[in-house]
Amino acid sequence: MCGIWALFGSDECLSVQVTSAMRIAHRGPDAFRFENVDGFTNCCFGFHRLAVVDQLYGMQPLRIKKFPFLWLVYNGEIYNHLTLKKQFDFEPQTAVDGEVLLHLYDRFGIRKMAALLDGVFAFILLDTERNKVFVGRDTYGEFDLKQNGKVCSVQMEAFHCCTDEPEHAVCDSLETLPSGFDEETVKSNIRTLFENAVRKRLMAQRRIGCLLSGGLDSSLVAATLVKLAKEEKLPYKIQTFSIGSEDRMYLVSKYIREKSDSVVIFSGEGADDSLRDTSTSTRLRLPERLQRRASV
Numbered sequence: 001m002c003g004i005w006a007l008f009g010s011d012e013c014l015s016v017q018v019t020s021a022m023r024i025a026h027r028g029p030d031a032f033r034f035e036n037v038d039g040f041t042n043c044c045f046g047f048h049r050l051a052v053v054d055q056l057y058g059m060q061p062l063r064i065k066k067f068p069f070l071w072l073v074y075n076g077e078i079y080n081h082l083t084l085k086k087q088f089d090f091e092p093q094t095a096v097d098g099e100v101l102l103h104l105y106d107r108f109g110i111r112k113m114a115a116l117l118d119g120v121f122a123f124i125l126l127d128t129e130r131n132k133v134f135v136g137r138d139t140y141g142e143f144d145l146k147q148n149g150k151v152c153s154v155q156m157e158a159f160h161c162c163t164d165e166p167e168h169a170v171c172d173s174l175e176t177l178p179s180g181f182d183e184e185t186v187k188s189n190i191r192t193l194f195e196n197a198v199r200k201r202l203m204a205q206r207r208i209g210c211l212l213s214g215g216l217d218s219s220l221v222a223a224t225l226v227k228l229a230k231e232e233k234l235p236y237k238i239q240t241f242s243i244g245s246e247d248r249m250y251l252v253s254k255y256i257r258e259k260s261d262s263v264v265i266f267s268g269e270g271a272d273d274s275l276r277d278t279s280t281s282t283r284l285r286l287p288e289r290l291q292r293r294a295s296v
């Protein structure tokens with residue numbers, strides 16, 4: 001989780017505006033930066049970082065030599081960044097996951113860029129060559145963006161909606177269902193999607209832990225996580241966290257922050273909603289939704 005903030009063309013003094021960016025400081029404990037966009041009046045980015053990938057060179061606004069006209073702030077993880085870099089032969093200048101957005105945008109434009117991303121994310125991308133600002137988020141809006149009409153004049157685009165299959169979905173190869181209901185194929189497809197959903201989240205370079213309520217969702221996530229962590233030879237044991245009390249999430253996150261070194265926390269949160277929402281999802285689409293909801 002990071003805090004991202006941007007200001008485009010406000011008349012209010014920058015030092016006043018920047019104080020509003022400090023309200024999201026809790027989202028990024030590792031570092032923060034404010035940067036003016038040179039040559040543009042009152043155009044500024046603010047960023048609070050929780051470093052998950054490439055701690056050294058992943059600071060934002062992300063800018064690279066090859067595209068000096070692009071400025072990017074984003075929150076989240078792009079699970080398929082390595083696959084995309086390889087697939088399109090990009091030459092990355094950092095190891096941070098979000099750099100792939102800059103290469104994809106330059107090569108394919110904003111719509112295809114967004115459609116190719118597999119992850120949970122929200123981003124603000126400024127193109128000073130074309131004088132354009134793009135604000136976007138992942139298909140399911142895992143990481144939302146808020147706009148304050150006073151300071152932000154850009155429109156948020158829905159790049160693709162839940163009923164469109166994003167282009168990266170082809171990466172998970174599943175058995176096709178024969179006509180009629182084949183329970184074994186359905187079960188094995190769910191297992192594949194579920195395991196892949198957990199596996200791709202292991203890209204975090206910080207210590208991973210897991211919330212464990214003892215219910216079905218979090219137990220499944222924890223069991224799969226422990227199994228895959230062994231397979232991937234993560235150099236530490238997975239810590240799990242449970243608590244019974246009111247306002248549970250707050251207490252758990254405070255405890256984790258103060259008493260443990262786990263930084264990236266898995267949970268089964270959202271699985272119920274995904275499974276119950278059968279009105280908008282077909283039976284085949286369900287595992288894919290479940291997959292995304294096994295969230296970091």
Ligand SMILES: NC(=O)C[C@H](N)C(=O)O
Pocket residue numbers: 001002049050051052053054058074075076077078096097098
């Ligand atoms: N943490 C984030 O939201 C951004 C990026 N994935 C990083 O590791 O810095």
